[in-house]
Amino acid sequence: MEFLQLPNRTSGNRKFGLTSIIDKGTPLGELEHILKDYHHFIDIAKFGMGTAYVTPNLKEKVNLYKKYGIKPYFGGTLFEKCYAQQKISEYLKCLKNLEIEWVEVSNGTIDITLEERLGIIQRVKNDFFVIAEVGSKDSNQEMPIGKWQEEIKTLLEAGCEYVITEGRDSGTSGIYDQSGSLKADLIRQLVKGIDSTKIIFEAPTTKHQCFFINELGANVNLGNVNIKDVLLLETQRWGLRSDTFDLGDCACRLPS
Structure with a gap:
């Protein structure tokens, strides 16, 4: 159906407007059924937490994502576990063996200084595409807006x-408070002076997703999306849900 006036949505091998799902243990057979219908709504797949280390049929799942043009990578918690045990070399070798091209460098669970993270990025960026994460999983930690902006830019x-x-x-945590409310003022300040197409906002619920879509447009990058919610999210991006009903081309404020 192509008779409605809807937002100008990015497609194909998107550089922005990304949907990054979190895989917390989807069985291989179920994953295949989901991707057959919905793969074109998904750009990136994160094996959440440290699940990749204990996932059955890991190589088959990685290959399945890649078959459908989806970029798989392992969550930052596994990276930090390897960092804490001084096993980064082994970790990178594992990614190479699995033919995974993306790596996350984070400090959500343990304190890894920005300088240390930058050193790791310099070490791996010639062999991998790097995704970094800013913010702590500890909901009691408050980071000043200036530090958010500085770290992201750096x-x-x-x-x-x-x-x-x-x-x-x-x-x-991070861009949310303990009750799950989004720190809207933080987000509005955060995107000033920073290319929003380079930021992936973790938005695990429809309420969170609708805020970002209404605030930054249909082509905002969203992460930690439940794999079973990808059709609903795409519906929201197109302004086909009550919460994003008034979304139009004028609301697509990210560059096309």
Whole structure:
């Protein structure tokens, strides 16, 4: 159906307007059924937390995502576990063996200084596409807006493809408070002077997703999306849900 006036949505091998799902243990057979119908709504797939280390049929799942043109990578918690145990070399070798081209560098669980993260990025950016994450999973930690902006700009300048704003899969830390309410003023200040197409906002619930779509347009990058919600999210991006009903081309404020 092509008779409605709807937002100008990016498609194909998108550089922005990304939907990044979180895979927290979707069985291989179920994943195949989901991707057969909905793969064109998905750009990136994160094996959430440290699930990749214990996932059955891991190689088959990685290959399945790649078959459908989706970029798989392992969540930052596994990276931080390897960092804490001084196993980064082994970790990178594992990614190479699995033919995974993307790596996340984060400090959501343990304190890894910005300088240390930048050093790791310099080490890996010639062999991998790097996604960095800013913000803590500890909901008691408050980071000043200036530090958010500084870290994001610095990480992008260091060669990261994208920077993720921490929100957890529950939406209760980082850019959210303990109750799950989004820090709207933080987001509005955060995007000033920063290329929003390079930021992936973790938005695990429809309420969170609708805020970002209404605030930044249909082609905002969203992460930590439940794999079973990708059709609903795309519906929201097209202004075909009550919460985004008034969305139009004029609301697509990210560059096309």
